Amino acid sequence: MASTDTTRATGDTEPTGPGGGTEAADGTGTATVAAGTVSTATRKAGADGPAESLAGLEAGLDALDSAPARERVGLGRILLAKVVPPLVAIALVVTVWQLAAASDLKPDYVLPGPLDVADSVRTMWLEGTLLDYIWTSISRGALGFVVSVAIGTPLGLLVARVKVVRAAIGPILSGLQSLPSVAWVPAAIIWFGLTDATIYAVVLLGAVPSIANGLVSGVDQIPPLHLRAGRTLGARGFNSVRHVLLPAALPGYLAGLKQGWAFSWRSLMAAELIASSPDLGTGLGQLMENFRVNSDMSGVLATIILILIVGIGIDLLFFSPLERRVLRSRGLLVRS
Amino acid sequence: MTTALAKQETAAAAPVAPQASSPYAARIDHVSKSFGRPGPGQQLVLDDVSIDVAPGEFVTLLGASGCGKSTLLNLVAGLDEPSAGAIDVPGGRPALMFQEHALFPWLTAGKNIELALKLRGVAKADRRPEAERLLELVRLKGAYGKRVHELSGGMRQRVALARALAQDSQLLLMDEPFAALDAITRDVLHEELTRIWSQTSVSVLFVTHNVREAVRLAQRVVLLSSRPGRIAREWQIGLPQPRRIEDAAVAELSVEITEQLRGEIRRHGQH
Ligand SMILES: Nc1ncnc2c1ncn2[C@@H]1O[C@H](COP(=O)(O)OP(=O)(O)OP(=O)(O)O)[C@@H](O)[C@H]1O
Ligand SMILES: [Mg+2]
Numbered sequence: 001m002a003s004t005d006t007t008r009a010t011g012d013t014e015p016t017g018p019g020g021g022t023e024a025a026d027g028t029g030t031a032t033v034a035a036g037t038v039s040t041a042t043r044k045a046g047a048d049g050p051a052e053s054l055a056g057l058e059a060g061l062d063a064l065d066s067a068p069a070r071e072r073v074g075l076g077r078i079l080l081a082k083v084v085p086p087l088v089a090i091a092l093v094v095t096v097w098q099l100a101a102a103s104d105l106k107p108d109y110v111l112p113g114p115l116d117v118a119d120s121v122r123t124m125w126l127e128g129t130l131l132d133y134i135w136t137s138i139s140r141g142a143l144g145f146v147v148s149v150a151i152g153t154p155l156g157l158l159v160a161r162v163k164v165v166r167a168a169i170g171p172i173l174s175g176l177q178s179l180p181s182v183a184w185v186p187a188a189i190i191w192f193g194l195t196d197a198t199i200y201a202v203v204l205l206g207a208v209p210s211i212a213n214g215l216v217s218g219v220d221q222i223p224p225l226h227l228r229a230g231r232t233l234g235a236r237g238f239n240s241v242r243h244v245l246l247p248a249a250l251p252g253y254l255a256g257l258k259q260g261w262a263f264s265w266r267s268l269m270a271a272e273l274i275a276s277s278p279d280l281g282t283g284l285g286q287l288m289e290n291f292r293v294n295s296d297m298s299g300v301l302a303t304i305i306l307i308l309i310v311g312i313g314i315d316l317l318f319f320s321p322l323e324r325r326v327l328r329s330r331g332l333l334v335r336s
Numbered sequence: 337m338t339t340a341l342a343k344q345e346t347a348a349a350a351p352v353a354p355q356a357s358s359p360y361a362a363r364i365d366h367v368s369k370s371f372g373r374p375g376p377g378q379q380l381v382l383d384d385v386s387i388d389v390a391p392g393e394f395v396t397l398l399g400a401s402g403c404g405k406s407t408l409l410n411l412v413a414g415l416d417e418p419s420a421g422a423i424d425v426p427g428g429r430p431a432l433m434f435q436e437h438a439l440f441p442w443l444t445a446g447k448n449i450e451l452a453l454k455l456r457g458v459a460k461a462d463r464r465p466e467a468e469r470l471l472e473l474v475r476l477k478g479a480y481g482k483r484v485h486e487l488s489g490g491m492r493q494r495v496a497l498a499r500a501l502a503q504d505s506q507l508l509l510m511d512e513p514f515a516a517l518d519a520i521t522r523d524v525l526h527e528e529l530t531r532i533w534s535q536t537s538v539s540v541l542f543v544t545h546n547v548r549e550a551v552r553l554a555q556r557v558v559l560l561s562s563r564p565g566r567i568a569r570e571w572q573i574g575l576p577q578p579r580r581i582e583d584a585a586v587a588e589l590s591v592e593i594t595e596q597l598r599g600e601i602r603r604h605g606q607h
Contacts, residue, residue: 057524229438232413233503234429234455243451247442330441331485 110297117305120298137268137283138310140196144203145264152208152260156215156253157241170216173209181206181267185274194277199268203273206267207260214256218249250326258319265311284310344396358426361539362389362547363505367421368564370409381407383542383564384421389507389539396542396550398555398593400601404565409509412541427506435512437492439484445495446471446480452502470498474528490521494528501532510542516550523581526552529575547590547597552581559592561600568600 017206101113108116122129159166159173184205188198222245230244246253275291280286284307291299327333369382381404389395399405410416411423413432439448449467456468471479474494484492493513500508514522530553533540544550549556554573561568571593575585 057520224438225434225436226413227440229434232429232432233452233499240454243455244440245438249440289472313354326442329483331483332441 109295112301116298117302120296120302121306124302132305133282133284133287136281137272137285137307138314140199140272140283141203141261141265141268143263144268145202145207147200148204148207148211148260148264149257151204152211152256153215153253155208156212157219157245159212160216160219160249161245166216172293173216174204174213176209177213180270181263182270182274183273184267188271189275194275194279196280198275199271199280202271203264203267209266210263211256211260214259215253217251218252218256219245221252222248231297251323251330251332254319254323254326258315258323261314261319262311265307265314269307286330337350339494345385349500359390360385360388361391361393361425361427362430362541363422363424364388364408364412365422365424367408367411367418367423369411369416369421380564382411382418383566385560385565386421387541387558389541391487391488391506392537392539394533394540394542394553394555396432396544396554398544398547398550398557399560399565400562400597401545403560403562405545405560406599408560408565409511409541409543412507413420415526425507429503429504429505430507430509431500431505432509433496433500433511433513434443434491435515435607437489437496438483439499441484443484445476445484445487445491445554448484448495449502452499456503465501467498473532474499475499481590489524490517493517493525495589497525497532501538506537506539508538510540512544513542515544520561522549526581527578529553530579534577547594548581548586550577551586551589552579552583553595559593559596559600561603569596 006060098114101108101111101116111133121130124133155173158330159170160166184202185198188201188205192198192201206324226244226248227240235244268283269285272280272283273289276286276289282290284303288300288303291297291303324333357484364385364387367385368380370378370380372378383410387395388398395406397405407416409432411418412425413430414423414425415432439445440451443451446464446467449470450463453463453466454460468477468480468519471477476491476494476498479487479491479495482491484495487495492496496513497595500510517525528551529540532538534589540553542550542553551573557571557573559568559570560566571589573589579586
């Protein structure tokens, strides 16, 4: 058993410790403590009392440890750095487009100008149908995505952690990712007819593999040290998955989710475009198909832009901030 | 005893010893370990190593790089199985402090400690105060809400020490925990470790290849030879704590042990 704890309140307090700096003074007040309790025979004469000198040392080290407060970046600078460049780029594209359209290279029904396109968006808006179209697609995409997460997550865990399962379906799963999901549309129509089931089947087949694969690569990239640390802390079975495996795999999993959303949205558009029928609600894909049937090029272009905006918007509003937050909280993202 | 601090309070008054039933905190009994498939390529890393760590004892394990120290600690921690021999840790799962801090970057310093408490079965309401007390024990009161990457190397090691202590194991395994630190920070952590050890009933098996560190800390120094790792020699260190790494007596013993270590390494150059 330990028998040495009595000698810690100790003797002479010459502040000889290196690096103690300004706080060496606080040790001098205690010089009255009986110096005889220390068995000085085995220690170098003149060695300072470890308690005092170390307290000073630690204060000094801690002061060195603590990082200086980070200066706040002004809102104006963020705007200037992050918002202005893409706006300028968009303005440039629109200008070139407008010039091309105005110079009558092609007839207007083939290449309408930005103003024509803006006009058809405004018409839809005034008809009050625009938000319905967008909402139909977004709600389908969101539902499909949520179901894909619910299927892809356990699937990814199984593939990542069970050797037999990985050997059996691992390659197929990553192969599926390179199969364009539009290829499923004809099959889905034959299976389910022109129904919502067709649309969701295509979305799931597009999104589930990329979510599962994201989780698998997230798990594969966990440093073995974390798993071993979890084991020594006593994390087994469910606890190990819940407290070590999933949080450690989170960055890869989030990347998979992000890609899964992109795939959901893409597959959804492919499905809506092909599986369009009056029985199904009109989403953006069907809207575009209707415009095409009517040879309304500015309507088609307007829809393309809306699809793009929704896809980018959800990523910017939801996935990117989430991913950045996770990476930053782990010190994996350096503020540039 | 339920918490590390409860132990701290009682340790000075009466050496309550739940492990009194067992004469050792860890028994490494004729353990051998080889890696690779049986055959010519097989590498014998540990050969017939036997060490008993007495309850409350502080043992340092000394040896050249690659002699199998980490392998041995992993075996004791139950992360790997010995090829021959047996390992017995009667006090339950030991706490292991890795050479790298091995803290979880997705948790704050405090939550890292609370996870250890949770996995040990500490009730939810008790975790936060206990984590804060442990942080105070390693003198990191203000670090509760800090992310791992916001801490300096020395602070991370101290949080890792606090997390290991949170396991409230009877046996603390430490694998070169201070090797990457500057000399001053290391001195401070030596002091803290000695203090914590002397205030609790924990037994420590501490791996290092720094001879002075071994002598500074231990009651007993065990020297491992290399390829295969065998026990070359043992020293009982009678010097009273607290010691300083620059103490003359520590230096004197270190010279003797270093000479032996050199001999062990030289032996390999001869064939
Ligand atoms: N999983 C493994 N597979 C094969 N060989 C291994 C494995 N782990 C360790 N070894 C070998 O065992 C020997 C001892 O390794 P170990 O990590 O225990 O050394 P160490 O004494 O801790 O060294 P250091 O002081 O550098 O940390 C080394 O030669 C290493 O190559
Ligand atoms: Mg090692």
